[in-house]
Amino acid sequence: MKLDISLVKKFALFAEMADGDIEAMLSHAVSRRIAAGDAVFEQGAPATHFFLLLNGRLKVSQVTPQGQQIIVRMVNPGDLFGIAKALQRSDYPGTALCVSEAVALCWPMELWSQMISQNPQLAATALTTIGQRLQEAHTRIREISTEEVERRVAHAVLRLSEQAGRAEGAGVRIDFPITRQDIAEMTGTTLHTVSRILSAWEGRGLVSGGRQKLLVRDVAGLKALAENEKMG
Amino acid sequence: MKLDISLVKKFALFAEMADGDIEAMLSHAVSRRIAAGDAVFEQGAPATHFFLLLNGRLKVSQVTPQGQQIIVRMVNPGDLFGIAKALQRSDYPGTALCVSEAVALCWPMELWSQMISQNPQLAATALTTIGQRLQEAHTRIREISTEEVERRVAHAVLRLSEQAGRAEGAGVRIDFPITRQDIAEMTGTTLHTVSRILSAWEGRGLVSGGRQKLLVRDVAGLKALAENEKMG
DNA sequence: GGCTTTCGTTGATGAATCGCAAATAAATCC
């Protein structure tokens, strides 16, 4: 793929950057196509590159020493990922798996420090990126610690519909294949419980499901369920 | 208190910094003494300052819309805190409460951007600080999602003993007043459950308790409990 | 020193949700 400034300027990282700086960054980048199901990098592997997702979706997961898996986050177009250096790590802390056909820009990790110091905008973006992830992580901790499963699932589904939703009829379709197991790993529960909850919601007309599919039919209803202490 | 380079150089933030830069930073700083029980800042208040803890301990907590409280983290000497600007926030996301007599350096938040851009070492420290917090947050998410309560409490207590432990006899004393409720808010459970768990541990000689006191008597035993899938 | 407040312990009960098992259904592979 040809790397073109006009093509990438819509992404937050580049939006505020001077054209010269963008060109400098792009000149070191390689674009890479990733097929659904492929891993961009694996947990524990030496961190050789950092990335910017141009389109498609990835999920970043970790496996615990006991072999259980959790989904750390979804990566959406425009997101930096694999920036292990910013966390002062030499290996990737998680595995990045492509869930829908993606294209990413790749830079060798050696360039990270250099680019950071030469490019204040990149440094600022990296800092805010990580800052936002930290806040999301705290939100998640708060939810897992204090809310019961149904509300956690509601929050997770709403978040998905905001970050990766496409309008469909009166509702919002989650724009990539997602399993009950995925949702379970995002909310700290089991696929069985997620399945039961979604079934119940489907009965109430809040969502409609399908294999690896999810359509939120009643966003307001789900929000009420997520926010309100107890529904009447 | 007189601000002196030799006094602060032991802290990670200043360790790698040139003397001139340290002086420049200190020249804008005010040191502040905080009594146990006082709040340095409160959740939702406009973020007017950022801080470096010189000594003492703080706990940062958040209250949920439903009024439940969680402890986001403990602040130890040498830690930056209240750096809302780095998270692109104009208010403090949590409340910082002093648990043992503390001294902190304070800078007006307006200086943040300026100091960051003039001082690459501060930028780097801020980035790694937040990066480490992010990793801790992910660890916590993993634990709450996949582990049962007793092991989460074990991990939390071990972490406390590492970060704020003082050798005492064969064991490690947590060096500040801590309640069962605090531990519950760090692990996403209730004070009742924590109390039961600590009582059981005390019976097995792993810890010994007391009002707002905690002594880990058998670090290795606790570690085994925290790590192993199931004990024999 | 007595009173009040905060903190801790422990038992009993029940609800949330996990784990297991078995059946169904959709997609994929030759």
Added chain:
DNA sequence: GGATTTATTTGCGATTCATCAACGAAAGCC
């Protein structure tokens, strides 16, 4: 198109843990 794999649904029993309740003990306050 049948066989296989991967997802999903659902019932039921087991278990963990929160909740309610009551009491005991330590620390702070006049």
